[in-house]
Amino acid sequence: MMMDARKFRILQAIIDDYILTAIPVGSRTISKKYEMGLSSATIRNEMSDLEELGYLDQPHVSAGRIPSAKAYRLYVDQLLERGVIPTGESESIHSYFEDRSRQMEDVINHAAKVLSGLTHYTSLVLSPKGQELRIRNLQLVPVSSTHALVVIVTDGGIMRDMVVEVGEGLDADALYAISRTLTERLSGMTLSEAQQALAGGSGDMHHHHRRLADNVAHFMGQAGSTSKAKLALGGPSNILNFPEYSDVEKAKGFLSVLETKDKLVDLLESQGEMAFTVRIGPETGIPELSDCSLVTATYRLGDNNHGTIGVIGPTRMHYGQVLSILNAMGQQLSILLGQYKE
Amino acid sequence: MMMDARKFRILQAIIDDYILTAIPVGSRTISKKYEMGLSSATIRNEMSDLEELGYLDQPHVSAGRIPSAKAYRLYVDQLLERGVIPTGESESIHSYFEDRSRQMEDVINHAAKVLSGLTHYTSLVLSPKGQELRIRNLQLVPVSSTHALVVIVTDGGIMRDMVVEVGEGLDADALYAISRTLTERLSGMTLSEAQQALAGGSGDMHHHHRRLADNVAHFMGQAGSTSKAKLALGGPSNILNFPEYSDVEKAKGFLSVLETKDKLVDLLESQGEMAFTVRIGPETGIPELSDCSLVTATYRLGDNNHGTIGVIGPTRMHYGQVLSILNAMGQQLSILLGQYKE
DNA sequence: GTTAGCACTCATCGCAGTCGAGTGCTAACA
DNA sequence: TGTTAGCACTCGACTGCGATGAGTGCTAAC
16 A cells, blocks of 8 residues: 555645644544545545554544654655745744844843744754864953963854963963963864864973963863753743643653753754754654654854754644744844854 | 640641641541640641631641641741751762862852752752952953953952953954953952943043943943842752642743743842741742742852852742751852852 | 540542444445 | 445543542530
8 A cells, every 4th residue: 555645635634633733633524624525434544544554543443543753754854845934934033132132142042932932832042062163262361369261262252161270370461471372372273173282282381381271171172062062941831831741740751851951962963964853752762752843953153063943842743833933043043143253 | 816835736747747748637647646645636626726827728628737828937937946957968968069160150050950959849049149249350352353252250259251342443462451451440349339430431441442341331230230140940840749730730830930030030139138038838929839938048158249049849848958958058059159269 | 625426528439321523344326 | 446425333531429438526525
């Protein structure tokens, strides 16, 4: 048995209806509501076939059918093939960023809020990871007589800071001098390159201030590591709006995953450079999210940097709308965060 | 009718039992489990009195009694009067901070995690507000040809940073010179004093770089305002462990409040300088939290700064234990964050 | 003042019965 | 050969009801 055009149309109708209502869809519903020109009996036969093909599940014998993960996969693939509808969203999203803050973190947080507000799902916004960023400026700011704050400005405009121990007896001017030297030496390198350069330890300065150099190198290792990418969550409790999660146990599982952000970051990072990724149910690889879908998109920042935005919701998600909003939001973020670029 | 010692003992037993089990407490339970040397009938009479006095509520006529907010209030007040039990918690909490990060934000986040882990409630950790901090150092780090990052180090060791617009044609050295001048002028002032000093606008520099000065002043206003205090949440989903919140609607209300952090910050800040505050049910002033209690404590940072830590849970909270843990955690935070002090 | 006894209340649980949405199958029809 | 009407069947959801039992309030005796 094969999937033909009619089967596909019926499947589509079932998915649409289930996305809307979250109620198992019966043959009569499809026949009447979606004007197929077919009787419920025919639909029934087709549905039986679709079930055999693995596109539909039946919670119990006297209930309607619900789409399987495989069905959503097909649905989404079609959607992506046909291209996403980039509606007027873009403009409306733009308006949410009127008071454009320049702080990476603020932008990330705000974006997450806007995203969850627009989609009514839980949203995730991951800042670009530092790995690929190139250093533009490095400066040490004295904090105490023994510690200094490292500030690094990169071509993405992202700054990370950390307190490092410096040797005794370095006043503000000395630190500034060192900062200038370091900036000169390291400018244009990525964080990991710079880390190596420092660890390699040629140059005058390094002999005098080995400790300082080591600490700064260590910091770069940390800042450059993916784990340091900032993750903002939007509307975690949105999930509770969906009947799928009216069970407290399930909701707790979901929220717990959100709390341990590490897994999420890994998941988001694994997207790589793809414009869009849709993970349906078990495809997320996280048991607690096995009846959720995760839709992610990347936004570009500079030539070799990207961050990730995403939305988590029940598998019966408004994929089309979500993709469209993510698309618009990605563009907006690229613009907002790209404004440091010279 | 008055509250006498025996009534109080009975009330205490009821509260203890209800905190443990979340099940309405009957007269027989008290008479047997708590060895009052009184029959259930006597307890019943006393309970009836306690209800009349407003310390007990009855969900329905054939159920046991549950403590009212007024009862918890009495309970807590007694607890506070007698002094909190500062057990060995302090040591165990210390051990959670082995890898002492120096980043304010990391410490705050970690503290929230530890706090929610220890108490099994939802925890809140609010960083000290910048208002009272005194500037020790101010530095401008070039970000682009037109923007610079302001970094301020204060005597609390707290740094806030923000990108401000500077005039054209200022290179790194020029910015450093300005930074030195500003540090000299502003060092020792609080943020708001510094803001005024800058706005006042005497001094050579200000005429040349009015724009820059204005922007820095504006930043100080922001950084110093209470709204900028960082709030970390720990274990938001912990609330779902309690049967009180097995209703999804209630849980959603609770979690929504957590998402809009502003209200929480206000609530935490309103504690003022008190060592401990306990808000029971309606006392929180937030409808969604009307059957929660919020226990907060302050931790000191320097002479005139303090942050707030707190725990939110159901009204039937383990007040004694929570107070003890908050106490220990407060001390630990004071130590950790105070380590920049010269 | 305390307690035993008793009638009363009321939430909870289990159970049988009903209802109805939805199915699968068969037979007739185009 | 594909479509449809009809019908028996399934099974979850809901309803009503009696039994159960925890817990109370009241009264009378100690």
